[in-house]
Amino acid sequence: MRALLVVNPKATTTSTRTRDVLTHALASDLKLEVATTEHRGHARDLARRAADGGQIELVIALGGDGTVNEIVNGLLHEGPDPDRLPGIAVVPGGSTNVFARALGMPNDVVEATGALLDAIAERRSRTIGLGLATGTPDTADAEVPGRWFTFCAGFGFDAGVVGRVEQQRERGKRSTHALYIRQALRQFAGEPHRRRGTITLSQPGEEPVDELAMSIVCNASPWTYLGNRPVYAAPRASFDTALDVLGLTSMSTAAVTRYGTQLLLSSPERGPRGKHAVTRHDLTDFTLESQAPLPFQMDGDHLGLRSSVTFTGVRRALRVIV
Structure with a gap:
């Protein structure tokens, strides 16, 4: 599966070392591209290009709820189409991580990465409102x-x-x-x-x-x-x-x-x-x-x-x- 990892370097609960370890773990199971956000709105632009390009199957957010929101708005810039658009996954890195936790993901970044890799291997997904x-x-x-x-x-x-x-x-x-x-x-x-x-x-x-x-x-x-x-x-x-x-x-x-x-x-x-x-x-x-x-x-x-x-x-x- 070809995936884009969008990393917010200012995410509250991650360090450079943690992000590097998680990136290598994800790259072992995915054809992974990595992009680091540089300003507000950058994650939205990256996700929009992924949606328009037709090559990316999954966009992974490594950050907090703000990063997730930008990615969602980038993916859905022309409206929802879950059968065509890339899916999204979240590795929580913010201070609260409400979206990821409401989905049942662990709040620890390492545990969440392991859960995500299991979900990818087992092809587990859900379509949400x-x-x-x-x-x-x-x-x-x-x-x-x-x-x-x-x-x-x-x-x-x-x-x-x-x-x-x-x-x-x-x-x-x-x-x-x-x-x-x-x-x-x-x-x-x-x-x-x-x-x-x-x-x-x-x-x-x-x-x-x-x-x-x-x-x-x-x-x-x-x-x-x-x-x-x-x-x-x-x-x-x-x-x-x-x-x-x-x-x-x-x-x-x-x-x-x-x-x-x-x-x-x-x-x-x-x-x-x-x-x-x-x-x-x-x-x-x-x-x-x-x-x-x-x-x-x-x-x-x-x-x-x-x-x-x-x-x-x-x-x-x-x-x-x-």
Whole structure:
């Protein structure tokens, strides 16, 4: 099998020596090309060329969720076609690695490489669904509309947290769970829409839900991890269905304390619940619209401000070696 290994040299949990060892291990079983990313968007460009070239059968991401997201968007730049396009595989190298772990891959890079080689030898794969988000950017530096995501998107509060973390990382801070918690507390302290939300959830054939103070869109479960603890914002979300939504109509101190505790204690059977929690399961088409521009993120990548985002859940969009 001819494969392209896309290496993010800034991946949080890998070293040059580790990457070299893993490359040699993969090259022993594959006709392997190796490309190292040099800037933001480079992984997307590499994957796009692999999809257009017709020679590569598998693209392997060695990096975090951001690297995976870029590769997916490069592969699907002309739309999903899992029977024609290269498959994707992931060797987790980021700080959280939600996508790889949600697929059941080990979080250790060496163990994940061994699991991947076993999957290739046994020709194991699955075809999963993805989310597609489109909307009009509200800032000049925002991402071009129309982008795929693998496990989650956020409109409002959690996207603001992601943006704060990115700012800290640009200043040289390491991406740690403690950093996310600190920035979440700061985002909460400065949140202007805690008591009266500005977000409306609209879906065909249903009454809109108004005044959401925050919204999370999930394509998989768990939503994220705190260390080794999985956090389930939408426990029924799955790569085999469309999209799930968790919204909160209040972010008062009491509400955030209650729902934050529920998230920390969540499980595959039980997620946030209560009078301020709005949940929707298996949505194919819906829109989140805000009276004021809000931060927007996909797969942990802050994409600037949006006033409206339309989401589509696309089943059987991508072939994954796992």
